[in-house]
Structure formats: C-alpha cells, structure tokens
Amino acid sequence: MTQEATDRREDVLRFVERFALVMRQSGIPPMPARVLAFALADDADRYTAADLQEALGVSAAAVSGAVRFLVQARLLRRDREPGTRSDLYVVDDADLWSPIFAGEVEQLGVWADVVAEGVEAVGADTPGGRRLRESQEFFAYMRGELPRLLEGWRAHREAHRHEW
Known part of the structure; x- marks a missing residue:
C-alpha cells in the first residue's frame, strides 16, 4: 500500500470514529455506529463480514451484532452474489x-x-x-x-x- 493510500485509510478511520461518536450520542449503539460510518465513507458499496472485521480491527461477533442491527434498521441491506457462500452487506446509496x-x-x-x-x-x-x-x-x-x-x-x- 502506498503512503498516500495509508494516509487516506487513516483519515477514513479517524472520520469513522468521529461520526460514530456523533451517532452514539443519538442512541445508535457503538459498533453499529462504527460499521455504518465506515460503510458510508469507504469507497466500496458492499462488504462481507470479514471485510468489515478486517477494516475496523474488531471481532467477528462484534461485526455480526452490528450488521444485524443495521439490517433491521434498514441502514444496510443483506445480499448475496450467485455462487458465493458469504452474505454481503450493501449500502443502498440510491437514497439511504x-x-x-x-x-x-x-x-x-x-x-x-x-x-x-x-x-x-x-x-x-x-x-x-x-x-x-x-x-x-x-x-x-x-x-x-x-x-x-x-x-x-x-x-x-x-x-x-x-x-x-
């Protein structure tokens, strides 16, 4: 990873923590707030649980609970690609x-x-x-x-x- 990419990733993660804190103050639990902030700020529009776990440096259980909350709240959508075994979590940016x-x-x-x-x-x-x-x-x-x-x-x- 280039230094520029590393710096950008660190900037994204700093933003994630700031935005997650604001969401927490509005009543969203901490881990769903972090996952949502990351999904909004990152360039991808779909993630596996493993992608989120790696990007945020958290446990599989933490991601599992967070995405369950976000899917129920309609902030993420669960999807699956043909031929894959992993769920994908999608940011519906058509009108979130x-x-x-x-x-x-x-x-x-x-x-x-x-x-x-x-x-x-x-x-x-x-x-x-x-x-x-x-x-x-x-x-x-x-x-x-x-x-x-x-x-x-x-x-x-x-x-x-x-x-x-």
Whole structure:
C-alpha cells in the first residue's frame, strides 16, 4: 500500500470514529455506529463480514451484532452474489436516508395514539396531561409534515445529485 493510500485509510478511520461518536450520542449503539460510518465513507458499496472485521480491527461477533442491527434498521441491506457462500452487506446509496425516515411516519402515529391514552389516563387538566397533550400534538404534526419533507428531499436530490 502506498503512503498516500495509508494516509487516506487513516483519515477514513479517524472520520469513522468521529461520526460514530456523533451517532452514539443519538442512541445508535457503538459498533453499529462504527460499521455504518465506515460503510458510508469507504469507497466500496458492499462488504462481507470479514471485510468489515478486517477494516475496523474488531471481532467477528462484534461485526455480526452490528450488521444485524443495521439490517433491521434498514441502514444496510443483506445480499448475496450467485455462487458465493458469504452474505454481503450493501449500502443502498440510491437514497439511504428517506426510506428510513418514511418508516418513522407510522411510528409517530403509534406514539400519538399511545400518548392520547395517557392524556385520558392522567386527565387533560393536569400538568402531566398538558405535557402529554402537547406531545400528542407534536407527534401528529410531525406525522403530517414528514411525508411532505421527504417529497421535498426527493425533488431536491433529483435536481442536485449531479453536483455531488
């Protein structure tokens, strides 16, 4: 490996650790955060578990748990090439983030419904009831607005992706 390639690899790994830390602060577990940050920053678009293990210098068990989390969260997709025995983990860079947030629309409705039950349980005229009612309104509002925002993102992406 040339010195330039070595320096670039070190820069990628430094970025991986910085971005993983930010994701961890948002609630993503440490190893899935590291794997996702690496998959986003590295030039390849598909990885075997062994590729990830070697690149990050971690155990097979750590990678296994991380990719399971990321596949369930729809941040990576599991694939397989014909004639191979290893799963491949793919970054779907056709539009990585909007499908994830689109899945939150339904979840926001569930949260709004459950919080509405809380309003009834504690009473709308209590401090807790007022906080729950505002939470219910927030979730309902976000549920209504998120599809519009995602459509705007898709239009923006289509108009500008040639610039990236």
